[in-house]
Amino acid sequence: MKQKFNVIKSTCIPIAIDNCNTDLIIPARYLASTTRDPKFFGDAFMHDLRFDGAGNPVKDFVMNKPEFSEPPREGVHEIIVGGQNWGSGSSREHAAWAISGYGVRVVISSSFADIHRNNLLNCFVLPVVVSQQFQQELFDTIAKNPEAVVTVDVPNQTVTNETTGHSEHFDINGYKKHCLMNALDDIDYLLTVQDKTVEYENNRKH
Amino acid sequence: MNTLFDKIWDSHVVQVIPDGPTQLYIDRLYAHEVTSPQAFDTLRDKGIKAFRPNQIFAMPDHNTPSDQQEVINDPIGRKQVETLKRNCEEFGIRHFAMGTKDNGIIHVVGPEKGLSLPGMTIVCGDSHTSTHGAVGALAMGIGTSEVAEVLASQCILQSKPKSMRINIEGTLQKGVTAKDVALYIMAKLTTSGATGYAVEYAGSTIRNMSMEGRLTLSNLSIEMGSRAGIIAPDETTFAYLKGREYAPKGADWDKAVAYWKTLKSGDDAVFDKEVDIDAADIKPRITYGTNPGAGIAIDGTIPTFDGLDDAAKAQLESQLKYMQFQPGQKLEGLPVDYCFLGACTNGRIEDFRAFASIVKGKKKAANVVAWLVPGSWLVRQQIIDEGIDKILEEAGFELRLPSCSSCLAMNPDKVPAGKLSISTSNRNFVGRQGPGARTVLASPLVVAASAITGRITDPRTMM
Numbered sequence: 001m002k003q004k005f006n007v008i009k010s011t012c013i014p015i016a017i018d019n020c021n022t023d024l025i026i027p028a029r030y031l032a033s034t035t036r037d038p039k040f041f042g043d044a045f046m047h048d049l050r051f052d053g054a055g056n057p058v059k060d061f062v063m064n065k066p067e068f069s070e071p072p073r074e075g076v077h078e079i080i081v082g083g084q085n086w087g088s089g090s091s092r093e094h095a096a097w098a099i100s101g102y103g104v105r106v107v108i109s110s111s112f113a114d115i116h117r118n119n120l121l122n123c124f125v126l127p128v129v130v131s132q133q134f135q136q137e138l139f140d141t142i143a144k145n146p147e148a149v150v151t152v153d154v155p156n157q158t159v160t161n162e163t164t165g166h167s168e169h170f171d172i173n174g175y176k177k178h179c180l181m182n183a184l185d186d187i188d189y190l191l192t193v194q195d196k197t198v199e200y201e202n203n204r205k206h
Numbered sequence: 207m208n209t210l211f212d213k214i215w216d217s218h219v220v221q222v223i224p225d226g227p228t229q230l231y232i233d234r235l236y237a238h239e240v241t242s243p244q245a246f247d248t249l250r251d252k253g254i255k256a257f258r259p260n261q262i263f264a265m266p267d268h269n270t271p272s273d274q275q276e277v278i279n280d281p282i283g284r285k286q287v288e289t290l291k292r293n294c295e296e297f298g299i300r301h302f303a304m305g306t307k308d309n310g311i312i313h314v315v316g317p318e319k320g321l322s323l324p325g326m327t328i329v330c331g332d333s334h335t336s337t338h339g340a341v342g343a344l345a346m347g348i349g350t351s352e353v354a355e356v357l358a359s360q361c362i363l364q365s366k367p368k369s370m371r372i373n374i375e376g377t378l379q380k381g382v383t384a385k386d387v388a389l390y391i392m393a394k395l396t397t398s399g400a401t402g403y404a405v406e407y408a409g410s411t412i413r414n415m416s417m418e419g420r421l422t423l424s425n426l427s428i429e430m431g432s433r434a435g436i437i438a439p440d441e442t443t444f445a446y447l448k449g450r451e452y453a454p455k456g457a458d459w460d461k462a463v464a465y466w467k468t469l470k471s472g473d474d475a476v477f478d479k480e481v482d483i484d485a486a487d488i489k490p491r492i493t494y495g496t497n498p499g500a501g502i503a504i505d506g507t508i509p510t511f512d513g514l515d516d517a518a519k520a521q522l523e524s525q526l527k528y529m530q531f532q533p534g535q536k537l538e539g540l541p542v543d544y545c546f547l548g549a550c551t552n553g554r555i556e557d558f559r560a561f562a563s564i565v566k567g568k569k570k571a572a573n574v575v576a577w578l579v580p581g582s583w584l585v586r587q588q589i590i591d592e593g594i595d596k597i598l599e600e601a602g603f604e605l606r607l608p609s610c611s612s613c614l615a616m617n618p619d620k621v622p623a624g625k626l627s628i629s630t631s632n633r634n635f636v637g638r639q640g641p642g643a644r645t646v647l648a649s650p651l652v653v654a655a656s657a658i659t660g661r662i663t664d665p666r667t668m669m
């Protein structure tokens with residue numbers, strides 16, 4: 001969902017799965033859709049870990065534990081702390097739609113698969129890369145206190161574990177930051193520079 | 207600097223946005239039915255047309271059934287395929303319809319029709335777009351928002367990745383294919399080992415590799431996190447492309463080849479990372495886990511928990527639990543239920559020749575279900591022209607119709623829960639071939655040998 005980014009202060013859902021691939025984030029059968037309904041994709045988020053074959057919640061999966069099962073709203077569960085190499089596998093943007101459709105605005109991990117990272121940004125979900133140490137500390141903090149709050153300050157590009165007070169800087173280029181803070185997407189930008197594209201085409205050698 | 211990747215990238219830069227990504231010009235966009243409908247919707251929402259429709263080619267492949275292509279019985283899959291056709295009509299885009307001789311898996315069709323050419327930038331809303339890098343193109347998977355961007359502007363915004371060269375030297379052993387090379391590299395580098403990089407494959411092993419083998423290798427680049435897997439075009443590339451339907455002809459061909467010959471990394475090229483592989487170290491491979499990097503030599507054993515930290519142990523444990531394997535177990539000789547030859551990884555003519563070379567004069571094991579699915583109608587025709595279909599038939603196999611088929615559970619070719627499948631596809635993820643399905647990835651030779659014995663079998667014993 002296109003919404004402006006500024007400072008997000010929220011509790012988190014810890015999904016400590018390394019190499020959590022896009023097939024896990026959204027199973028292939030949800031790809032056979034032509035809709036853009038956020039609820040459809042949000043309901044499919046982590047579906048096969050959340051629900052068993054009969055559609056009943058899998059009790060010991062983190063998103064079904066009472067302390068983490070509340071759907072995201074302002075200040076609550078707007079942030080996912082994910083395992084390493086988050087979003088590997090397919091290029092399906094459906095994975096990013098699932099995360100955004102569920103209501104999540106930020107995913108924190110020590111590493112992201114490249115295509116998924118781009119997809120998240122294009123879906124107005126901010127991927128925040130932190131050190132492995134910081135990531136582990138977040139998991140530890142949340143394990144002790146599910147209500148622990150994390151602050152993601154987009155203007156200052158910092159992420160803070162409010163429990164320990166530890167803070168890290170994260171990277172995002174100036175262009176994308178501007179887009180996120182103003183809810184602008186790449187396609188709008190590209191349409192404004194079409195004359196440059198035509199000029200490129202006219203000057204091509206090969 | 208001065209790498210092959212740099213050369214193609216630099217020649218496609220429209221502009222570098224200050225403190226931002228690069229606006230990169232795209233020569234070729236491919237679209238399939240799964241990742242395009244929402245992109246076309248975006249264009250409709252904004253009331254815009256396709257900017258350069260002639261540079262775009264579309265075809266359904268994921269949902270197409272492999273047993274018959276009169277009708278798609280699943281209403282949702284059918285709707286996606288019909289939506290693609292309608293969108294192509296509305297936006298003036300060439301569409302290779304299901305069941306026609308032009309159709310097939312995009313990553314098989316693009317190169318074999320000469321639509322993917324050296325020096326091009328190629329994108330598709332599909333991670334295995336890396337395949338087309340084998341012809342010397344910069345080919346990358348993108349998301350649906352980016353598909354919309356290319357439809358609307360023929361450009362994408364990208365930050366330049368770092369560069370990695372993987373040098374593979376020496377002669378491959380008997381029974382070792384490009385698939386084994388890729389599975390070996392992945393196990394060495396892990397599935398995120400090349401994240402943030404564009405990979406170039408080089409060395410004598412690559413120079414001696416067929417075009418089909420190169421396409422297999424580039425296809426799997428994404429499985430180690432790299433978006434692109436590029437190979438410098440050479441005489442093998444030119445011979446493969448010459449005369450293909452959309453390849454340049456006559457004087458244009460000569461001009462193109464002269465340019466393509468310049469497309470190689472300079473002697474002074476500097477890569478951010480170099481990896482050296484000795485071809486002699488590679489044996490036929492299989493995977494044991496739920497990511498393609500979790501692999502071993504076919505005669506090897508699954509790793510044990512010895513020396514693993516808690517996180518690594520937990521990961522291995524959960525993978526083995528799903529696969530119903532034990533640490534330290536040897537997989538060779540284990541009964542299999544399903545055999546799949548096909549996908550954009552191994553659905554080309556050479557793969558069918560390799561499969562046939564093993565099964566010729568033998569009989570398929572009665573206990574296995576085998577799906578032999580060509581990557582395109584052209585491949586299927588060639589199989590028939592070469593009489594390979596007869597060899598397969600005599601051995602008890604049936605040749606199916608072009609489709610992604612059992613590579614992912616979006617069409618009727620699903621592996622039932624709990625069943626063990628040995629597959630030439632590229633992903634052994636949880637549920638990839640069907641909910642609960644267990645997948646072992648391997649080369650066409652290994653799958654062929656296993657289809658004959660009904661057990662995971664080293665093809666070298668049959669050669």
Ligand code: SF4
Pocket residue numbers: 267268311313332334549550551609610613614631632
């Ligand atoms: S064959 Fe498999 S990996 Fe290739 S495009 Fe089809 S679904 Fe994707």
